[in-house]
Structures are given as C-alpha cells and as structure tokens.
Amino acid sequence: MVPTNPTPLRPDSPLPETTAPDTPRPETTAQPDTSTGAKRRQRRKEDRPQEILQAALIEFTEQGFADTKVESIAARAGIAKGTVYRYFPTKEAIFEGLVTSTIAPVFALPPEFADAQQSAGERLCKLIRRLYALMIETPDRQLILRILLSEGHKFPQLLEFYHRVIFTKARAIIQQLVDEGIRSGEFRAEHIAKVPQVLIGPALMAVVWSFTFDTIDPLPRDEFLQAHLELVLHGLRGSAPREIAPGLAASAEL
Missing domain, CATH: 1.10.10.60 (Homeodomain-like)
Incomplete structure (x- = not known):
C-alpha cells in the first residue's frame, strides 16, 4: 500500500491551537468591610x-x-x-446622671413659653400641664422621685443635687411668670410671689399619689389637673387677701 502524503499547510492556514497548561491565578483575598462594624461599635x-x-x-x-x-x-x-x-x-454620679437625663428636660422649656403674646397666666397653665404630662405620665420620672423621697435623707448629696439642678430652676421659671403677672396687673397675690413653689404643690402631690395610693384610690388625673389650674388662676387673680384673724391663725397652728 502506497502511503498517502499529508496535505501540505498553506501559508494562510491557521496554526493548530495548542493547549497550554493551566496557570493558577493569583488568589485575591476579599477584605472585610469594617466600616459597618465600626459604626455599630461606635453606636454601641x-x-x-x-x-x-x-x-x-x-x-x-x-x-x-x-x-x-x-x-x-x-x-x-x-x-x-x-x-x-x-x-x-460613683453610684451617686449614676443617680445624678438619671436626674440630669430624665428630670431636667422637663424644665428645658420650648421657645413658645417666652411668647410675649400670651399672658403670664396662660404660660403658667402651660407649664403646669407640662408637669403633669411629663412627670405623672412618665414612669421613669416617677421612680426617680420615689427613690429620692424614700432614701434622700440618707444621701444629702443627692438631695442637694436635685434641689440645685431641678428645684431651683423650676422655682426661677415660676417666679418669673408670677412677677410678670404682678407687673402687668394680671396677678394680685403678692404673698404667692414670695413662695412661688406653692403653685406646683398639687402636681407633686399627684406624683406621690400615683406611686402610693393609685392602686387603692386612683386619682382622676384630668379632673385633678383642671382643679389645680382653677385653684392657681383664682388664687393669683382674686382680690387681695385679708390678713388672717388671730383666732383663725391660732386654730391653724393646732
């Protein structure tokens, strides 16, 4: 059998493909996105x-x-x-932090409390309503006051801090409103101007009632608030009080 010559390659024929051994590609290590974790830690x-x-x-x-x-x-x-x-x-610093973060904002009044278009009586009523809304209806604030009332006598530092940070500021706000009302002729009760804290006494009583007797004798909060406002306005706008008769004063002392 005569061997057959292979067909010669033409100059323009493509060269046969050669398979090169697989060359391993350099591995790329994915870098973790630490930004999210860092933000989470920062928020934490x-x-x-x-x-x-x-x-x-x-x-x-x-x-x-x-x-x-x-x-x-x-x-x-x-x-x-x-x-x-x-x-x-210290543990005392923790309690002070609670007072600063929880109670102090109650008396960080929004700008409308300085609105000169409203009378002193209107702004005072708004302040009292704010006390009821933010103190009586907020359990955390009730608990802080409860702790202070029950154990404050053992820790005078806590009482002093609360008086300086909360009570002094509250009294100054009320004093300013009462003084404005007296200057404008809206208020006539000058005795109250000397002890303005008497105007928020019922609100504090309502707070104490809420964590002592509320389960036995629930306080009708809306009616109590309305009675408080009427008491304040009638007391401030009423006629000038007469001096208490000696006999009545003696009876009061008993």
Missing part, C-alpha cells in the same frame, strides 16, 4: 451611658439605692464593672 459606645442608667434605675427601684451595688448594675447592663466606672465614677 454612644448608647452605653444610657444603657447603664436604665439598668441602674431598675436596680435602684428593686433593691433600693443604698443596697444596690455597681456590680449588679453592670451585670444587668451586660458589661464589666470597670466599664461602669469609665462613665460614672
């Missing part, structure tokens, strides 16, 4: 003081301020004891 760090305060309020309420230990606050917040001290050096 910013929230930490409030988490400590909330845990402390629960512990103070359940155990009492005197018997609460920083370790129990840390455990409830899910953090180490040292982390608590990083934000609050």
